[in-house]
Structures are given as C-alpha cells and as structure tokens.
Amino acid sequence: MNRRARVLAALATLAAACVTLTACVIPGATADRLPAPDRAPVIAGIAADLLPYYGQQLDWTACEGADEGSYYCTTVTAPLDWSAPDAGELELAVIVRIGDSGESTASLLTNPGGPGASGYDLVADSAVFAVGEKLAEAxxxxxxxxxxxxxxxxxxxxDTDGMDAYLFDIPADPRGSDGWTDELTQRNEEFAAACEAGSHGILPFITTVNAAHDMDLLRAVLGDDELTYLGYSYGTFLGATYAQLFPDRVGRLVLDGAIDPSVSGLEVGTTQAIGFESALRAYMADCLTDRECPFRGTVDDAMADLGTLLASVDRTPLRNDDGRMLGADSLMTGIVAALYSQDSWTYLTQALGQALSGDPEFAFFLADFYYNRSESGYDDNSTEAFRAYNCMDYPAETDAAAEDAADALIAEKAPTIAPYWTGVDACEVWPYPPTGTRGEIAAEGAAPIVVVGTTNDPATPYEWSVSLAEQLASGVLVTREGEGHTGFNKGSDCVDDAVETYLLEGTVPTDGLVCR
Structure with missing residues (x-):
C-alpha cells in the first residue's frame, strides 16, 4: 500500500471574508472602457503555429455584481496541449477589474492557489481583497x-451526492485494516473513472507547465510585453514555472507563501503535517487564554485531549442533521481549514467545543468551507481540479523506505495529526501517469522575483519560501513573522509596503527583510 502523506490544498483565500458577487456576463452590454484599449496582442517572437492563439482579439463584455469599479469578462482560446498546438483547444475564463485611475494601464495577473482555486472568483468577489487597495487602483x-x-x-x-459519499462516507472496516485500504482504493478508482468520463479528454493536459504557457498567452493577448503577477501559495509554483519557461518575459513577480518546486509529494505532505501541528499548538496556546476554550491545562494537555476527541469520533462518528457522519478525517479537515488564518481560530474553538458535546454541525461547517460546499451543493470544482493537477504534476512515490521514514517523522513531529494524515494514495489509480518533474527552479535571466514567507505558515511552511528564494537566480526573500497562510495584505505594513513599492515603482526590497 502506498502511504504517501496527503498533500493539502494550499488556498490563500480560504479564510477570506465571504463576499458573494456574481460575475455574470450581461447579454449585449457594452463597456465604457474596455481593458487595454490601446494595446494590441504582443506577438513578437511567437512561433507561426501559435500565432492564431497569441493574435486573437478579445471580446470583452461588462460583468454584473461588482460594486467597486469596472469589471469586464472574456474567454481566451488556448491549445489543449502546448507541445502539439493543433491537437485541440480549450477555453480560459478571464475577468478584469479596471484600475481606479480610469486610464489604460498594465495588467496585474493574480492566482489564489490550490491548485484548483478560482482566480476569476477571487477578483470578482473583491479585487481589493485580492491585491490590496493601492494595487487595485494602479x-x-x-x-x-x-x-x-x-x-x-x-x-x-x-455530482453532489457522489462527492459527499467520496469525501465524507466512513469506511466500514477499522482504519489501517486491509478492508479499509480496499474500500478507499475502490472509491479512488471510481472517482478517477468519473473524472475521465466527465472531463472530455483534458485530464492528461491539466498540468502546471501547460497552465504557465496559458498565462503567457494571457499576458500577450492583454497587450503586455512582460508579465506582472501576484501569486499566492500554489500560485507561487505556477509563477516560478512561468519564470523558468519565459525568463525574458518576467516583469515584476511576487510569490507569496511559496511552494518549493524541488521537494517530492511525499516531502510536501510530511512538511505540511508538521506545519499544521505547529499551527495547532499555537492555536491551543491562544485558546487556553480564553474562558470559552473547551480545553484546560497546558498546551500538551490540550493537545492530548484533542487527540482523545479525534480517536473518539474515529471509533464512534457523530451524526449531523443532514445525515452525514463526522469521523476523524472530516474533523481533521475542519481543523486544518481553520488553521489557515488566525482570524478563524474563534471558529475552531466553537467547532471543537460543540464536537466535545456531541454536536458536529460547526465542524462540518469548517470542512464544507474547505471543500467549498454549500447547502445547494459544491460551489466549484476545486477538489476535482486539485486532484487532477497534483496527480499529473507529482511523480509517483516508489521508495518504500522513504515512505516509512516519512511516517516515522510525522508520528514524531506531529503526533496529534499523524494517525489521520497518511493513507491510500489516490493518484495511484489516476487514468494517466504523471508528466511533471520536481527540481530546483533558477529562472536564469529573469528580473527580480520577490518571495514572501510567513514563519508559522502551516500550508506552505516558511522553509519552502527560503528555499525558493535561494533557488531563483534573482530571488529576494521577505519574511513575515507570524501565524497563518501567506503574508501580503495580512496586516503587516512592512510586508505590504515592500510588495506594493516593488509592484508600483520597481524598487526591489532588501533581500532578507524581516517584518512583523
């Protein structure tokens, strides 16, 4: 059995305030000022077989539901396979929020992470939340x-019922048994088969390399000679991959909450487990200062009591009003969801307090938040896309000794999380073998690339940001000392000033800058 530690979605927007805006196209609407009206597609140096894509004219239409500026929508046609541009096409959904200056300006692309999170929704819900007020103005x-x-x-x-069964149903046999393994393997096979049947042949081309090529296409059709980009979490891997492929087209790139492209999937999962255990201990230390905290004693006492709670719901799951059963895996998902941001710690206290009283409702609220599940079903396909990207991007794990060592390290460094972290590798039964490789990215010749890391970031641990900044030939590291996932626009004036000054003025921060 492959026991690869699970890789969690790295979603920079997970703990964002819930702003619901519908970015729907208004039929027949005419924009007062369309994006980049004076800039033609940039096609210099583009191969002949790619000119139909790079030279396409965009049909912008006004978008409805945003109240802080002018939003316009379009679709861009891209090759299905960038290594064989005549093998088919797919569509990319794009939204732009015009800068407050009202004048034609450069484009700032952004990606919220995942892989699988919607950058369209990020900007549609709030461009100011996505990039901050100053950048949204400029x-x-x-x-x-x-x-x-x-x-x-x-x-x-x-569909919704199928996803509920896949994500939340509890295996009939005990954790770690042959029957438990067989049932989870069967579920993964059924999920993979459904993805293959429903995705119309795109699965082998859902890779970060192809997505980086798509991003260069967007740069060009938006009329920009160079890419200006703010990528969060997985978006840092997308941005670094872009820089490796197109170093001469790198403008001002900021990569916040970095993924280390040189580490394996096994190492990613292992490091994340340790990171979330560290974040959980920080939460517990804070919780114990509050009268509402359901735990008492020292942090070690509280962690032990939480371990008892997890073991209890693993043995005897709690029934929710909608019929779902809260076992240890779903409770752990809810815990992880709340640890992405210190602002969510109060919700975690409420969820754990209710669970200790036998009520799983708020724990399911957090787990549903993680999976973008609402009363009407799943609001997006982020879980499916996350699986598709990771199964194609990460080479298969074949070293049993390395897996055993990873299990031992997680048990030592993350004892509360460890029993519910490793398991059956869903990518073993993916319909296509992975095409991605893991290795350092130098992006020789690129303009300065600013990497932002947060010291107790559980999803993309700080050492990954340090490593990526060191790998990049032009990497510059900015450190935020603190809790939570990513560092920009999270309350640190020092970080915000460094990022904004670079993106607005081109002034490179001091390498090694430390902010609080």
Missing part, C-alpha cells in the same frame, strides 16, 4: 480560472 487586476478550473474548460467528476 493596475487592471486580472483574475482567471486556470485550465481545468471553474468557468474555464473544467475537470468534471461527481
């Missing part, structure tokens, strides 16, 4: 759904 802020995601040509797998 730039045309561009959000897009990468291939396979959301409104773009999407990975499609199961």
């Amino acid at each position: 730039y045309d802020v561009v959000g897009f759904d990468p291939r396979g995601v959301g409104r773009s040509t999407a990975v499609t797998c199961l």
